Amino acid sequence: MKKPTLRSVAAEAAVSVATASQVLRGVGRISEETREKVLNAAQRLNYVPDGRAASMRSGEVREVGLLVHHVSNPFNAEVVSGVTDYLDSQGYLASVLDSRDDATRQRRQIELLVRNTRAGLMWVPALDTPPETVALLRAHAVPNVTFLRHAPNHAADHVGVHNSAATRIATAHLADLGHRHIAYLGGNLDVESRRDRIAGYREIMTQRGLAAQIVWPCEDSRKAGMVAFQQLHREHPEITAIVCNGDMIALGASLALSRAGLRPGEDISIVGFDGIEEAALAAVPLTTISIRPYSLGQTLAETLIRRIRAPMAQYAELLVHGELTQGATSCAVREHPAA
Amino acid sequence: MKKPTLRSVAAEAAVSVATASQVLRGVGRISEETREKVLNAAQRLNYVPDGRAASMRSGEVREVGLLVHHVSNPFNAEVVSGVTDYLDSQGYLASVLDSRDDATRQRRQIELLVRNTRAGLMWVPALDTPPETVALLRAHAVPNVTFLRHAPNHAADHVGVHNSAATRIATAHLADLGHRHIAYLGGNLDVESRRDRIAGYREIMTQRGLAAQIVWPCEDSRKAGMVAFQQLHREHPEITAIVCNGDMIALGASLALSRAGLRPGEDISIVGFDGIEEAALAAVPLTTISIRPYSLGQTLAETLIRRIRAPMAQYAELLVHGELTQGATSCAVREHPAA
DNA sequence: TGACAGTGGTATAACGTTATACCATGCTTA
DNA sequence: TAAGCATGGTATAACGTTATACCACTGTCA
Numbered sequence: 225m226k227k228p229t230l231r232s233v234a235a236e237a238a239v240s241v242a243t244a245s246q247v248l249r250g251v252g253r254i255s256e257e258t259r260e261k262v263l264n265a266a267q268r269l270n271y272v273p274d275g276r277a278a279s280m281r282s283g284e285v286r287e288v289g290l291l292v293h294h295v296s297n298p299f300n301a302e303v304v305s306g307v308t309d310y311l312d313s314q315g316y317l318a319s320v321l322d323s324r325d326d327a328t329r330q331r332r333q334i335e336l337l338v339r340n341t342r343a344g345l346m347w348v349p350a351l352d353t354p355p356e357t358v359a360l361l362r363a364h365a366v367p368n369v370t371f372l373r374h375a376p377n378h379a380a381d382h383v384g385v386h387n388s389a390a391t392r393i394a395t396a397h398l399a400d401l402g403h404r405h406i407a408y409l410g411g412n413l414d415v416e417s418r419r420d421r422i423a424g425y426r427e428i429m430t431q432r433g434l435a436a437q438i439v440w441p442c443e444d445s446r447k448a449g450m451v452a453f454q455q456l457h458r459e460h461p462e463i464t465a466i467v468c469n470g471d472m473i474a475l476g477a478s479l480a481l482s483r484a485g486l487r488p489g490e491d492i493s494i495v496g497f498d499g500i501e502e503a504a505l506a507a508v509p510l511t512t513i514s515i516r517p518y519s520l521g522q523t524l525a526e527t528l529i530r531r532i533r534a535p536m537a538q539y540a541e542l543l544v545h546g547e548l549t550q551g552a553t554s555c556a557v558r559e560h561p562a563a
Numbered sequence: 564m565k566k567p568t569l570r571s572v573a574a575e576a577a578v579s580v581a582t583a584s585q586v587l588r589g590v591g592r593i594s595e596e597t598r599e600k601v602l603n604a605a606q607r608l609n610y611v612p613d614g615r616a617a618s619m620r621s622g623e624v625r626e627v628g629l630l631v632h633h634v635s636n637p638f639n640a641e642v643v644s645g646v647t648d649y650l651d652s653q654g655y656l657a658s659v660l661d662s663r664d665d666a667t668r669q670r671r672q673i674e675l676l677v678r679n680t681r682a683g684l685m686w687v688p689a690l691d692t693p694p695e696t697v698a699l700l701r702a703h704a705v706p707n708v709t710f711l712r713h714a715p716n717h718a719a720d721h722v723g724v725h726n727s728a729a730t731r732i733a734t735a736h737l738a739d740l741g742h743r744h745i746a747y748l749g750g751n752l753d754v755e756s757r758r759d760r761i762a763g764y765r766e767i768m769t770q771r772g773l774a775a776q777i778v779w780p781c782e783d784s785r786k787a788g789m790v791a792f793q794q795l796h797r798e799h800p801e802i803t804a805i806v807c808n809g810d811m812i813a814l815g816a817s818l819a820l821s822r823a824g825l826r827p828g829e830d831i832s833i834v835g836f837d838g839i840e841e842a843a844l845a846a847v848p849l850t851t852i853s854i855r856p857y858s859l860g861q862t863l864a865e866t867l868i869r870r871i872r873a874p875m876a877q878y879a880e881l882l883v884h885g886e887l888t889q890g891a892t893s894c895a896v897r898e899h900p901a902a
Numbered sequence: 903t904g905a906c907a908g909t910g911g912t913a914t915a916a917c918g919t920t921a922t923a924c925c926a927t928g929c930t931t932a
Numbered sequence: 933t934a935a936g937c938a939t940g941g942t943a944t945a946a947c948g949t950t951a952t953a954c955c956a957c958t959g960t961c962a
Contacts, residue, residue, distance in 0.1 A: 270699075270703075272677050273678060274680060275678045275679040275680060276615040276616075276619050277615075277619060280613075280615050280616060280619070294644075295644045296637075296640040296641045296840075298637060301637070301640035301643075304634055304635065304640075304643075304659070305633075305634045305635035308659055308660060308661050309661060312660060312661070312668075317679055318658060319657060319659075320643070320657060320658075320659045321647060321656075322644060322648060322651070329651075333651065335611065336651075336656060337656070338611050339611050339612060340615075340625075340656055341613060341614060341615055364566065364609070365566070447844055450844075476844070479844070479846055482846055501635075502841070505785045505786060505815070505818070506846075507818055507821055
């Protein structure tokens with residue numbers, strides 16, 4: 225009643241372990257007759273090989289790690305879904321961890337992954353990721369792909385979003401609709417993605433001769449978006465359009481607007497960023513720059529697997545372009561609402 | 564430049580592997596002097612033990628599997644977050660897989676987990692999970708906890724929701740508000756959770772002498788909820804309140820209502836089920852039966868770890884009770900809207 | 903002095919695979 | 933008939949740990 229092992233299968237089939245191993249892996253020269261004997265024995269015993277032993281000997285590992293800053297955030301959840309689906313199709317397993325954007329926590333988690341010998345790692349480097357964390361990965365030669373953010377002084381594959389291009393599209397879209405007072409709402413941390421997004425916003429604003437550039441920070445959640453929008457609206461009633469740092473913020477802003485008796489789109493235009501499923505199904509469907517998180521997750525996993533298979537290949541940086549998804553929250557400007 | 568091993572650490576510290584191993588695990592009788600020698604050597608070499616080898620020899624495994632039917636669904640995403648957070652605190656790793664509620668896919672995924680020697684498994688059994696899948700788990704003595712649904716003919720720990728009690732609360736809440744035409748919206752599959760929920764609904768309806776029991780199926784998504792509500796409303800204009808099979812459906816219904824020019828709560832009352840973060844932050848905050856998905860995830864993980872540590876303990880069934888979270892989508896009934 | 907118990911360490915066999923090298927056969931061919 | 937070579941299989945040493953058993957000292961005490 226013990227767990228069946230290759231030895232017991234071999235005994236059952238009356239062959240050597242070496243032969244049994246070869247049959248089960250489909251390698252070597254084995255006669256059809258013994259092949260069947262082994263296969264039957266394995267079936268009878270309900271044999272499943274021990275991946276640990278196999279991987280120790282062969283050096284092949286089919287498990288990877290995925291480290292994000294907040295698993296239950298809808299954008300990340302869709303990414304996780306894309307990642308696990310792709311990996312599953314390749315026979316890989318993913319261990320998912322939530323760093324909560326805490327560098328200390330992240331450090332411990334990476335150690336846990338290294339200790340459990342993952343073949344590679346996909347990670348969103350936490351804020352203030354210290355050099356030691358990067359050194360750890362390098363010391364253990366862990367194939368890894370950074371996602372959304374780069375790690376400081378770390379040459380590695382990267383999958384991310386072309387942030388500035390995306391906000392250029394968003395801002396230009398609003399400017400084309402005649403808006404002149406366009407604010408940027410969201411983000412409160414000094415991360416590259418936000419910097420790049422704001423840069424794209426400013427670029428278009430300047431190009432169109434729009435001097436009133438307002439950047440208003442807030443956390444990445446619906447609630448924070450609501451509150452921040454209310455403040456922004458009170459301080460700058462002249463604003464007729466906003467570009468948001470994320471869909472959750474945009475949904476929050478849209479909600480605040482509705483609750484204030486204004487109509488998203490008609491009174492004030494809003495453009496989101498991410499393209500989560502929910503965006504299209506909000507009370508007022510959101511106009512957003514869609515990044516297709518599910519497909520981004522697939523790409524991320526694909527990049528890691530490729531790296532694992534070709535460890536010496538040159539590092540690559542893949543930035544996906546966002547595309548404008550027209551919802552109902554962006555319309556042509558009307559006369560000044562505060563006028 | 565090769566990966567450091569216990570052997571190399573021992574060599575560096577000029578002791579035997581056995582000694583090095585004992586020092587690093589903090590067992591055995593070792594002098595302070597050699598202890599430091601080993602610790603320093605390990606540090607210098609950036610040594611991290613190989614979990615595979617350790618677990619093969621010691622039999623201790625600190626990795627588990629988590630198998631749900633749809634990772635990016637907000638409810639499940641919050642559960643995953645709770646699970647990974649708890650496991651992380653215990654030094655465990657979770658491999659997350661999405662079965663898409665496909666029994667064949669699920670079967671392959673469980674085999675993948677068994678092959679990679681997880682210490683245990685948390686799973687939402689897919690629809691029509693065949694006996695062989697259950698047999699597989701039993702044959703390999705995999706400690707496992709079923710979540711939300713039971714697997715057929717499978718004695719195991721279970722963590723779930725007290726479904727009938729929850730819908731009794733929801734239905735009674737609406738009846739107390741004076742509603743007499745209350746429909747049940749959502750669910751399209753013959754799963755126990757839905758059966759139990761409907762039973763709770765019927766129980767209260769009957770108890771209150773409300774004969775008009777309407778059960779309207781639909782898939783578990785916002786979009787499906789929208790469409791289904793529209794049909795339901797067209798067919799049964801007398802309905803003034805609905806109990807939903809999930810928050811996503813409720814949010815969809817609420818949205819459809821708004822788009823039809825009706826006010827959720829004031830014209831037709833809606834009660835959701837789940838208590839996802841988003842519910843409280845919808846255009847109209849949702850009245851729902853909250854089962855705290857994050858905390859449920861923690862409980863789930865805790866149950867599995869307990870089982871792993873005490874494999875012979877009696878099986879337990881833990882059903883959490885939902886609690887009514889009052890939002891704005893449920894109000895006292897007014898005169899008949901269709902009158 | 904010899905018995906005995908601590909103290910601090912080591913040698914070695916597992917764990918369950920896979921990779922490498924090798925060994926019997928039987929059959930061809932010069 | 934000897935050399936050569938497929939064919940089908942086996943023995944065995946790894947992989948990097950940990951558990952078990954054991955050994956060499958030193959000091960204590962009758």
